[in-house]
Amino acid sequence: MSEGGGLRDVMSGWEPWREELADLLKRESVRLGSFTLASGRMSHYYVDGRLATLSARGAVLIGRGMLEALAEFPQVEAVGGLTMGADPIVGSMLALAGEFGRPNLIGFLVRKETKGHGTGRRIEGPIRPGLTVAIVDDVATTGGSSLQAIEEVERAGCRVAVVLAALDRLEGAAASFAARQLPFRPLLTIRDLGIEPLPSSSYQNPLERGYEQ
Ligand SMILES: O=P(O)(O)OC[C@H]1O[C@H](OP(=O)(O)OP(=O)(O)O)[C@H](O)[C@@H]1O
Numbered sequence: 001m002s003e004g005g006g007l008r009d010v011m012s013g014w015e016p017w018r019e020e021l022a023d024l025l026k027r028e029s030v031r032l033g034s035f036t037l038a039s040g041r042m043s044h045y046y047v048d049g050r051l052a053t054l055s056a057r058g059a060v061l062i063g064r065g066m067l068e069a070l071a072e073f074p075q076v077e078a079v080g081g082l083t084m085g086a087d088p089i090v091g092s093m094l095a096l097a098g099e100f101g102r103p104n105l106i107g108f109l110v111r112k113e114t115k116g117h118g119t120g121r122r123i124e125g126p127i128r129p130g131l132t133v134a135i136v137d138d139v140a141t142t143g144g145s146s147l148q149a150i151e152e153v154e155r156a157g158c159r160v161a162v163v164l165a166a167l168d169r170l171e172g173a174a175a176s177f178a179a180r181q182l183p184f185r186p187l188l189t190i191r192d193l194g195i196e197p198l199p200s201s202s203y204q205n206p207l208e209r210g211y212e213q
Pocket residue numbers: 038039049082083084085086137138139140141142143144145146173
């Protein structure tokens with residue numbers, strides 16, 4: 001199933017920072033080859049988001065883009081996500097938050113497993129029950145990583161208002177979040193990098209497609 005066009009088609013304004021971020025990801029992060037993804041799928045390309053989120057310019061572009069996207073969600077009090085895609089993004093958002101009228105924004109990071117010593121926590125940071133939060137990630141493919149973070153913060157008594165990603169590969173994440181009535185705001189889609197998304201037939205198994213065995 002196709003998930004629509006590039007953001008250029010659907011967003012009213014194509015700001016210069018968006019162009020710069022697309023260029024940065026194309027230049028620094030895109031790798032061609034054969035890759036196994038977090039979901040177990042295979043892909044002929046990979047976008048190494050860390051090469052952007054861990055550069056000074058990329059941190060500013062993504063932090064700023066995500067804070068701009070958050071303007072639609074003034075109720076959000078905290079930003080966080082699953083380590084480690086979320087880690088540098090949360091840091092850059094917090095560093096820039098004051099410039100976006102959110103001086104009290106807090107961050108959190110969800111571990112893949114509960115820490116086995118010390119505080120024994122799965123979620124790190126000054127998060128508390130009752131907060132409204134945004135979930136962030138560098139790349140969204142199936143959305144499974146953000147869903148793990150969502151489940152943990154909901155278990156901790158928080159409410160998720162929106163999911164943000166620097167890049168949507170257009171392979172199902174939007175549908176996963178929509179199924180939970182969660183708004184999803186990617187800064188860019190894979191089409192904005194000049195790459196066509198993988199056809200769903202290349203990654204769905206026969207049972208998922210509803211075929212008889
Ligand atoms: O939408 P999904 O199907 O979940 O795929 C996207 C996830 O994959 C990458 O993380 P990865 O699992 O490689 O782990 P890491 O952050 O620990 O490197 C990326 O940072 C996203 O979190």
